[in-house]
Amino acid sequence: MRARTIFLIVCIVLVAAFAALNVDEFTRSSVLSLGFTTIQVPLGMVMLxxxxxATVVFLASTLYMQSANLIETRKYARELNAQRELADKAEASRFTELRNYLEAQSTATLQREAANATVLAERLAQTQAALVQRLEQSDNATAAYMGQLEDRLDRNIGLANPR
Incomplete structure (x- = not known):
């Protein structure tokens, strides 16, 4: 229990004990003026x-405020849960969009890499063919130079050794 509730119960018990101990004084009649008339009633009982x-009105108003507060708190809790669910769905949607975007980027990157690999392979094949052609030309040129040198040697040897 809260301290206020305990304090209220203790006060009620003390007033009840006080009234029970002084019941004779509380029930003694007195003349009371109501402004336009006078009546004879026990003053202690009227005050009691x-x-x-006043206690019943206080408890009723407290109960009303607490129940209204509880209802409002539950309403806010439901709204908060609804907003949290919306936020979770939005976040999940963003994660799904991000995953789709990353997958699209990954696919595009793989396609670019495959295209680059194809272009690289073609260029490598062209370079290899050009190199083979250049080597064949170099071999042919070397063979032609060698043939010319052999012809010169044969001519020079033929001139030096006339038979």
Whole structure:
């Protein structure tokens, strides 16, 4: 229990004990003026009745405020849960969009890499063919130079050794 509730219960018990101990004084009649008339009633009982009415009104208003507060708190909790669910769905949607975007980027990157690999392979094949052609030309040129040198040697040897 809260401290206020305990304090209220203790006060009610103390007033009830006080009234029980002084019941003779509370029930003694007195003349009371209501402004336009006078009546003869026990003053202690009137004061006790006013205290009970004030306590009941206080408890009723407290109960009403607490129940209204509880209802409002539950309403806010439901709204908060609804907003949290919306946020979770939006976040999940963003994650899905991000995953789709990353997958698209990954696919595009793989396609670019495959295209680059194809272009590289073609260029490598062209370079290899050009190199083979150049080597064949170099071999032919070397063979032609060698043939010319052999012819010169044969001519020079033929001139030096006339038979």
């Amino acid at each position: 009745l006013l205290l009970v009415i």
